[in-house]
Amino acid sequence: MARHDRARRLPVPPRHGYRIVSDDTPLLVQRDGAVVRLVLNRPHRRNAMSEALVARMDEALAELRTDTTARVVVISGAGGHFCAGLDLTEVGAPKSAEEKLAEQQARNRRTGARFQAISDLKQVVIAAVEGSAYAGGLGFVCAADIVLASGTARFSAPEVRRGLVPAQILPWLTRRMGRSAAARLCLQGNVIDAEEAARIGLVHATAPDAEGLARLLDLTIADVLEGAPGALAETKGLIAALGAVLPPGYGEAGAEAFARQAAGPEAAEGIASFKERRKAVWSRG
Template sequence: MSEEQPLLVRREGPVVRAAMNRPHRRNAMSAAMMAAMDGLLDELEADRAAARVLVLEGAGGHFCAGLDLGEVAETPGDEQAKLAAQVARNAATGARFARIAALPQVVVARVQGGAFAGGLGFVCAADVALCDATARFSAPEVRRGLVAAQILPWVVRRTGRAAAQRMVLQANVLDAAAAARIGLVHEALPDAAALDAAVAALVADLLRGAPGAVAETKALLAALGPVAPEGYAAAGADAFARCAVGEAKEGIAAFQEKRPPAWEVG
């Protein structure tokens, strides 16, 4: 069952493939899935010799629908406990994106289907992102009463501030071609076969680089400037938590009940 193995990891020589594996939930990020992801990152941070490329993908034709809103809605405890849990969850999400970007390996996002919210964060934290024509991208948080707190710096880094600003405020869905136009992905391929071929060609090229030089190059890219100013991660986690215990109650309920939220006009 996918819930028993929410992250499928296989090694193909120097290439590690990690597939988010909750297709019945469009690979939404559960606590168990993220614990498995953090364990993989621990391994990769310590494995600079054997592992050289990480391909991040999703099972069942989906990439990742973002945070599992069912888990957000079911956070136990009183308001203060819920607030603390939301702060911790969002801070961990931001730290996870930073760890992915800082890996000594080259990270490739292979995207099919939806890459929404936190899923979009994974795409933008990767070094290279490729998709096929089924791919859809969105930062829908404001429509759920939440904020795109920890994905925002990564989307800005990938697309530039103007495009990111429109994405997180309008919260609409971009198709593969639109995502490629704004630089959200590096290339959009016509179908799954073409995507697989492009990923294989990319990985082959990446493996031609010396692993030490690749890691040093990534470190130099990071040294060009932080993805967000000091204090942003904590402020983002706090903002997410306030929304999660406030407007998101109505937003998540409306999403689950497939109805417009109370604040929607028109």
């Protein structure tokens, strides 16, 4: 990792009950030997992805691409939640139709590239999930190599209920759990618990609570570190060579579809209903 980042790195946080409410440090990066922990740190927003958070995530991923000493990357969230997805307060900001279309297309394109960057890391990536893992947060889950969850974990792809589309997470969901289960999750838009997530293949292993998750994470890291670094990286490369997650042209088509919906009236109503804690007009009939 970069020298300037080491200087400001905080001590490794407690494994549960961790809460720092500050958008000044939306992503915490801790180094413990060969293990790098990326902690999404907007607990007051259930770690929803702001522009500042994902920009820092992209920086961290770029650093990890050239880090030859890191062997494991753990992605988790502060304050008892993993990630509630895109920060809809930023999506709903008033802009002209043209500005909104261009902005959302660029945003969604970067989202897809971010998931690919996580998957492409030579390090073994582990997602440790407590609480909400929704929408784009679900993309982080599915781009990871190994997913562990506590009993509090909840998973959802609620985009259609907000007038949006799960454009960039859909291929990753399909890779992880198969087309049928991914279709149901995205079209129904409901919330599933850790037990159901494990049953359909979204999660690899579960623990009853935060302490159990911490122990499970420690055991998993220890197992991974038994593997030779070069052999692990080569194995990840062979897994990737079995087939691309995104068909040719899908990323751009997904960004265009997301932008059209995000700039349209359904998204305006869906986001408004979410903020106002009411049902959208299309669900009242």
